Amino acid sequence: MKFFVDTADIAEITELNDTGLLDGVTTNPSLVAKTGKDFVATVKEICRLVKGPVSAEVTATDHETMLAEGRKLAGIATNIAVKVPLTMDGLKTCKVLSDDGIMVNVTLCFSPAQAILAAKAGASFISPFVGRLDDIGHDGMALIADIVQIYNNYSDFQTEVLVASIRHPMHVIEAAKLGADVCTVPPAVLKALVKHPLTDKGLDAFLADWKKTGQSILGGN
Ligand code: G3P
DSSP: OOEEOOOOHHHHHHHHHHTTTTOOEEEOHHHHHHHSSOHHHHHHHHHHHHHSSSEEOOOOOHHHHHHHHHHHHHHOOTTTTEESSSSSHHHHHHHHHHTTEEEEEEEEEEEEEHHHHHHHOOEEEEEEEEHHHHHHSSOHHHHHHHHHHHHOOTTTTEEEEEBBBSSHHHHHHHHHHHHEEEEEEEHHHHHHOOOOOHHHHHHHHHHHHHHHOOTTTOOOO
């Protein structure tokens, strides 16, 4: 399973990239707005830092302008995945950009039917939003199960299932159990994945016992 981080914050991306656990980055207009920084400059910097796919979203809603924006974003770096919304204009744009060899991430997916269309349009990634479905009393993970099953039925569907709108570690675990290709995880959730109270307790005990020996692995006292 691949891990992307869902943020446009350069400091957070740098910190997580240094762990060696990052396979890519996803941004969206809301995350960019939160930084208060210039969009194109920010995306350029992220692409310089991270080798894997970096999703940058178009903000137009009509096909022609989406395509122009998508091409401009794709020109920033070779690891850009142009993010388009799951609308008919977005799908049309996805098809043209994908045919040109540009990675496309189709976002705001809330149904298996929409995911089928994104795969037909040649998307590199489909982004189903699990947290936002859970928020309104639907089962976000059931959507992931449906999409994974459908995509597995057709070898010509090459689209990767990128689980988005992740809110907590259980979303990541459930997505992994279902065989989703990628989780895009907020920095706080990524950091929470490593935490276990028994790890902390066990380490404290090991270190206390080790101290009693008076030894040092690297020598000296
Ligand atoms: O990048 C898209 C997605 O992950 C949004 O998450 O928490 O705003 O629903 P959220």
